[in-house]
Amino acid sequence: MLEPAPGGTAVIDGSYRRADTAVLSQWGRGTAGLVVLVAVALAVLEVQWVDGPSTTFLLGTAVTVGVVGTVLLGTVVRARHAAGNQPFTLATWVTVTRGAAVAVLAGFVLASAPPVSDGGPIGWLPVGLFAVAAGLDAIDGPIARATDAETELGARLDVEMDGLVVLVGTLVAVGENALPAAFLAVAVARHAFVAGTWLRARRGRPVRELPPNGFRRPLGALAMVAVAVALVPIVDPSVSRLVGTAVAVPFLLNFTWDWLAVTGRVSPD
Incomplete structure (x- = not known):
């Protein structure tokens, strides 16, 4: 009968702790990047939007930031379980940028955009944000292949963002x-x-x-x-x-x- 190696439990526990720390660190970096991108977008809106984003608009955006962050955490965990350690590549950051555009777009689920005749460029913002979130889907894949950085994490996150882009865009369009x-x-x-x-x-x-x-x-x-x-x-x-x-x-x-x-x-x- 084989005896467990001395300190075996500690080694196993330590490896789990390292894996958990790596997941949380990766998720934290991705979520921090997401929050920064959304904050920059909202700061620009504050300047360009005459009446400024309403409280309900900010609420819709904040809730969706939480949703995207949760999706990111689940994707990191599943990708690591399927293929081990997964780096955050340039292509992955492009996908995170898609999530930031979706989060800002979600503000229009609760607050309608002003008519083009009244609000000028802001009236075009929903379709502009949707175009960014959908259009970047054509960029992250080629970037990953060009930099030889295709990862399980990137592929899974891309699919999740596709679903969120269509869902949030549809909610805005149905609301209008x-x-x-x-x-x-x-x-x-x-x-x-x-x-x-x-x-x-x-x-x-x-x-x-x-x-x-x-x-x-x-x-x-x-x-x-x-x-x-x-x-x-x-x-x-x-x-x-x-x-x-x-x-x-x-x-x-x-x-x-x-x-x-x-x-x-x-x-x-």
């Missing part, structure tokens, strides 16, 4: 009646999918591998386009709602097919 309320199903589809598969696995029910699907990425891109169109202040809401409906129907049908495939109800072949 620029998208139908049914489009919220598109915004929460990924979150519902993840929660559903987790719950099935938790209950011991089969969860199959998600099969390849050539429609998934184009439809995801179209969902972002539909939200962007809805946030443009000069687009008639009747037009943006029509665009949103035209995107939501095939998106949700494809999502339903993916769900049936992973739950074994249909064959992916």
